[in-house]
Amino acid sequence: MLEYKASGMTCRSCVAHVTKAVKSVDPLAGVTVDLSNQTIRVEGNGDAEAIRLAIEAEGYPVSGFTTLQATAQ
Numbered sequence: 415m416l417e418y419k420a421s422g423m424t425c426r427s428c429v430a431h432v433t434k435a436v437k438s439v440d441p442l443a444g445v446t447v448d449l450s451n452q453t454i455r456v457e458g459n460g461d462a463e464a465i466r467l468a469i470e471a472e473g474y475p476v477s478g479f480t481t482l483q484a485t486a487q
């Protein structure tokens with residue numbers, strides 16, 4: 415799972431834009447946007463840098479991203 419730190423996301427419309435951007439790279443990705451923390455979690459196999467560029471192309475600056483390890487059950 416990837417977690418992007420972004421900015422400028424304020425409402426449900428922004429969530430829709432970001433989700434669409436991620437899915438343009440990885441159509442099967444699971445996308446979770448947290449407006450209060452300005453983070454975007456992506457579960458899928460898309461290229462991390464390509465997803466970052468797609469989010470930024472939608473107008474939301476991305477300051478960085480981290481790869482989160484799935485915790486063992």
Ligand SMILES: [Cu+2]
Pocket residue numbers: 423424425426427428429
């Ligand atoms: Cu918005």
